[in-house]
Amino acid sequence: MQSYEERLTAPRSWWVIAGLIGVACALMLLPLGTLPMLGGLIGGAALAAVAVSSYGSVRIRVVGDALIAGDARIPVSALGEARVLDPEEAVAWRTHKADTRAFMLLRSYVRTAVRVEITDPEDPTPYAYLSTREPERLVAALAAVRA
Structure with a gap:
């Protein structure tokens, strides 16, 4: 894992x-x-x-079977597809494409991000937007936990 x-x-x-x-x-x-x-x-x-x-002390972690981003703790079973966002896509998803119901762990000084679908029917949050300097590693870690 x-x-x-x-x-x-x-x-x-x-x-x-x-x-x-x-x-x-x-x-x-x-x-x-x-x-x-x-x-x-x-x-x-x-x-x-x-x-x-x-x-600048906020952390993003994949620990056990959970994604911990700042104060949010989301079980990996409630997550759908995780997508790497390049700098242009990241700007779009934090501005005009953004959903007000989304969980946004946004740091403007970090240019890349990951957008993770939230599939839990009990949760009204459609996705989590996570600013990250290493989006490929984060997506790979989430995929490894799901496997």
């Missing part, structure tokens, strides 16, 4: 921006003195880093 795990980390540029937010907070507090400026630098950078880290 092939397992799969991926963490959708935030890009490096977001960490640079978090540092720049700290600098901006420091500059805003500069007229109040050195200690408030240092507090603004540390506090602003820390809060921005926490935000970037939490947004």
Whole structure:
């Protein structure tokens, strides 16, 4: 049984921006003195880093007989066809082709994705859209669990 795990980390540029937010907070507090400026630098950078880290900590896993994507846990028996989406298709499925009932694990900085049909008649969700950097591996892991 092939397992799969991926963490959708935030890009490096977001960490640079978090540092720049700290600098901006420091500059805003500069007229109040050195200690408030240092507090603004540390506090602003820390809060921005926490935000970037939490947004970039989402995981996609195929464990046992379940697909775990963020907070969702979907049994593989409730999944239909999994399709790799190239960057153009991924943009289409997260914009004009998107269904409002779909489960979307969307990260705009990840260009490729997988679209997995949900076949459970009890679930109104038609499909799951999963941003992934390794769509072929994810589809192969799902196929291996089904076999």
